[in-house]
Amino acid sequence: MNFKRVSRTLDPSARKEDKEKLSRWSGVNASRRDELDTITSLWEESRQCVLFEGIDTEADWGKVRQKLGTPLETRHKVIPFRKYLIRIAAAVLFAAGLSLALVMILRHDGKNPSYYLSFESLGQVKSVQLPDGSVVTLNKNSSLWHNRDFNRESRDIILQGEAYFEVEHNPQLPFRVFTGNSLVEVTGTRFSICEDTSFVRVLVLSGSVSFQLADNPKIATTVSKDESGYIFRDNTLEKQQQVNINNISWKTGQLVFHKTPVVYALQDIAHHFNKELSVEASLNDSLTAQFTEQSLEDILEELQLITSLSIHQTDNVIVVKP
Amino acid sequence: MAAAAKIPVSLDGLKTGDICLFESLFREYYRPLVVYAMKYVRDTDAAKEIVQEFFVRLYEKRSSLAIDTSLKSYFYRSVYNSCINYISHMEMRNRHIKNLAMQSENEFSDNQVALIELQNRIYKSVEDMPVQCRRIFKLNRFEGLRNEQIAEKLGISKRTVETQISKALRILRKKLADYFPGGVQKY
Known part of the structure; x- marks a missing residue:
């Protein structure tokens, strides 16, 4: 196909001679005619394509993305600094302890300081690998934010909710987690942080972490393996020489009881399944058992056999009767 | 299809x-x-x-x-x-x-x-066309200019315009080869 002659022929000022030549060429057989038809229809249809010109997919994707509204499930996204500040402000109001100075700590003067990455888990437990290789497992409905230059000048994170951390060792760049009014600082270890309405709890499974009030380094302690630390809403700190491994049952899928008073066991079970607990019986026994990835129904049935209590669940409540 | x-x-x-x-x-x-x-x-x-x-x-x-x-x-x-x-x-x-x-x-x-x-x-x-080719093709198809007018507007020869238009057609034909079966015919 001589595209040059075709293009000349398609122009309104085409010479008669060119048209005739083309017509002679295409008259030879059907496949040549088809080919000429194809080019001609491409030519005609391309005129209609002007309609595509004024549509800015990029800009309109931005609009749609905004309308989606709902946070996205552990897909990282970039949020502008102002929005980020608003979130921090909300967290400050909530925690009533996080100072604005903290925001400044987190705001590094990187090349593009106004952008942060966030991860949200919504209704599912989700794991996120950070740029330094550390892995954070977010419990349901939890979020974390970090600066874009995470792992360059700092390893700072803000957490809302509950998460389990497996931090890569790096003594040069401490890993810091701001949760509510608390700050946990580590160089590399395994621990979990839970933000409750009245406290922030850290639970350490290996190594040790420094645990302090975010805006007052004087109120601080070291929490080591198999210990847990609490910072309460009134800015007091408390350390316990034990961990309740069932506090991270959401991550491990395991509920473990070893000579545990039944009432505590029931509390852990209720918490694990996000239920209320109503006890209408006196519970003096203790329980030794292990449940792995079992349904609430299964667990309650087993418990009834072991304790000879009557245990039932209604919509949101586990009811225990003699 | x-x-x-x-x-x-x-x-x-x-x-x-x-x-x-x-x-x-x-x-x-x-x-x-x-x-x-x-x-x-x-x-x-x-x-x-x-x-x-x-x-x-x-x-x-x-x-x-x-x-x-x-x-x-x-x-x-x-x-x-x-x-x-x-x-x-x-x-x-x-x-x-x-x-x-x-x-x-x-x-x-x-x-x-x-x-x-x-x-x-x-x-x-x-x-996806090369810049000059795309520009000339768009002037022709989207703005309805004749090859001569395009040549004038861009200060180039009519021959160059024709070359670019034919190049554009060749690209289109090639990219849409699967849409219109039947190989490109030799002229």
Whole structure:
């Protein structure tokens, strides 16, 4: 196909001679005619394509993305600094302890300081690998934010909710987690942080972490393996020489009881399944058992056999009767 | 009929809330769907609005979606329905406007969809052309200038314009080879 002659022929000022030549060429057989038809229809249809010109997919994707509204499930996204500040402000109001100075700590003067990455888990437990290789497992409905230059000048994170951390060792760049009014600082270890309405709890499974009030380094302690630390809403700190491994049952899928008073066991079970607990019986026994990835129904049935209590669940409540 | 867009079109991915997949679907289908909607609502802004709303709804109800046709037909069918909806709303407000939805040319048709898809592929191929080639082709096709006028406007020879136009046609023909079977004939 001589595209040059075709293009000349398609122009309104085409010479008669060119048209005739083309017509002679295409008259030879059907496949040549088809080919000429194809080019001609491409030519005609391309005129209609002007309609595509004024549509800015990029800009309109931005609009749609905004309308989606709902946070996205552990897909990282970039949020502008102002929005980020608003979130921090909300967290400050909530925690009533996080100072604005903290925001400044987190705001590094990187090349593009106004952008942060966030991860949200919504209704599912989700794991996120950070740029330094550390892995954070977010419990349901939890979020974390970090600066874009995470792992360059700092390893700072803000957490809302509950998460389990497996931090890569790096003594040069401490890993810091701001949760509510608390700050946990580590160089590399395994621990979990839970933000409750009245406290922030850290639970350490290996190594040790420094645990302090975010805006007052004087109120601080070291929490080591198999210990847990609490910072309460009134800015007091408390350390316990034990961990309740069932506090991270959401991550491990395991509920473990070893000579545990039944009432505590029931509390852990209720918490694990996000239920209320109503006890209408006196519970003096203790329980030794292990449940792995079992349904609430299964667990309650087993418990009834072991304790000879009557245990039932209604919509949101586990009811225990003699 | 040409192979459709070569992007992942698995609905399962969409159901898990994979925003990247959703974004690629948007990028693939947004433009042609807007052009398609414009055929019915004859208002660019309304068309954009309709298609954007469609994508928002699609994302929101992704988990309950049951699509038994191809994603592509589903997209066009949904946008078509939204357009008809829009038109009838407008009509209730402006009774003097003819009932567009009742006209046969406004019925949902696969041919119409195929045509938009073809135009979309042509447009994408044009966007991929070398700068000079694209510019000249657009001046001819989109702005309706004759080769001579283009030569004048750009201060180049008419021959150069013809060369670029033929180059553009060659590119189009090649890129849409699968759309129009039957090899390129030797002249």
